Amino acid sequence: MQEHAESTTSGGKHSLLDGWNSPPNLVTYTRILLVIVFIILDIMAGDWGQADMGLRWTAAVLFIIAASTDKLDGWMARRYNQVTELGKLMDPIADKLLVCSALIIAALHHEIWWWVTILFLVREIGITLLRVMVVNKRGTVIAASNSGKYKTLFQCLGLGMLMVPLGSSWSWYLPITRAVIILALVLCLYSGGEYLAGVYGSGSRAASSRS
Numbered sequence: 501m502q503e504h505a506e507s508t509t510s511g512g513k514h515s516l517l518d519g520w521n522s523p524p525n526l527v528t529y530t531r532i533l534l535v536i537v538f539i540i541l542d543i544m545a546g547d548w549g550q551a552d553m554g555l556r557w558t559a560a561v562l563f564i565i566a567a568s569t570d571k572l573d574g575w576m577a578r579r580y581n582q583v584t585e586l587g588k589l590m591d592p593i594a595d596k597l598l599v600c601s602a603l604i605i606a607a608l609h610h611e612i613w614w615w616v617t618i619l620f621l622v623r624e625i626g627i628t629l630l631r632v633m634v635v636n637k638r639g640t641v642i643a644a645s646n647s648g649k650y651k652t653l654f655q656c657l658g659l660g661m662l663m664v665p666l667g668s669s670w671s672w673y674l675p676i677t678r679a680v681i682i683l684a685l686v687l688c689l690y691s692g693g694e695y696l697a698g699v700y701g702s703g704s705r706a707a708s709s710r711s
Contacts, residue, residue: 522577522582522584523576523580523582524573524574524576524577524580524582524583524584525573525584525590527569527572527573527576528573528590528591528594529590531566531569531570531573531594531598532590532593532594532597534562534565534566535566535594535597535598535601537562538559538562538563538566538598538601538602539601539605541555541556541558541559541562542555542556542559542563542601542602542605542663543605543608545559546609547609547610547611548609548611548665549665553665556663556665557664557665559663560660560663560664560665563598563602563659563660563663564660564663566594566598567598567656567659567660570594570595570598570652570656573591574591592628595652596624596625596628599620599624599655599656599659600620600621600624600625602659602662602663603616603617603620603621603659604617604621606659606662611662612662612678612681616681616682616685619685619688619689620655620685620688623688623689623692624688626692627692627695630695630696630699631695634699645691645694645695645698647687647690647691647694648687648691648694648695650687651684651687651688651690651691654680654681654683654684654687655681655684655688657680657684658677658678658680658681658683658684659681661673661676661677661680662677662678662681
């Protein structure tokens with residue numbers, strides 16, 4: 501993901517559209533398009549791909565490609581010094597759109613439990629909104645913890661495994677897949693707690709230093 505670094509230029513604020521057509525941003529746009537196509541195909545494929553197995557396999561491939569390239573745009577932006585405000589906004593949107601849509605469709609298809617999807621969504625949306633509030637209030641971003649990075653890894657791994665239409669016929673495959681997703685959920689909630697502690701802990705220390 502692209503770095504949420506503060507601008508070091510001495511001039512005024514950059515326009516949101518500055519660098520809109522930079523290569524890293526073009527990669528982000530492509531990922532968002534892949535996610536939209538993935539959503540359409542996954543819904544059309546039906547539960548476990550029963551409506552159309554070919555569409556399910558295509559959706560699985562698109563999910564894996566989109567998940568595997570989630571670091572590419574950020575790496576390009578840092579490597580070639582092309583970090584933009586638009587990129588910092590669109591990159592996490594692409595990530596959340598991919599994961600949250602996969603979770604919702606999987607629950608609609610009865611492939612995972614709704615309570616798992618709801619807990620994921622509450623954490624992801626809640627922390628994202630809190631992150632925006634912290635940036636607006638303090639002008640800084642609390643870096644992702646190691647548990648948050650592992651959460652993303654196991655989240656994409658588990659959902660990628662779930663997308664491959666083997667779970668309905670291989671009795672050993674589905675339990676392993678769901679175990680990976682539950683592990684991702686544990687890390688998701690734990691990392692969310694770490695973020696909350698970082699936000700309110702730092703706020704309490706700042707208040708104490710002023711008193």
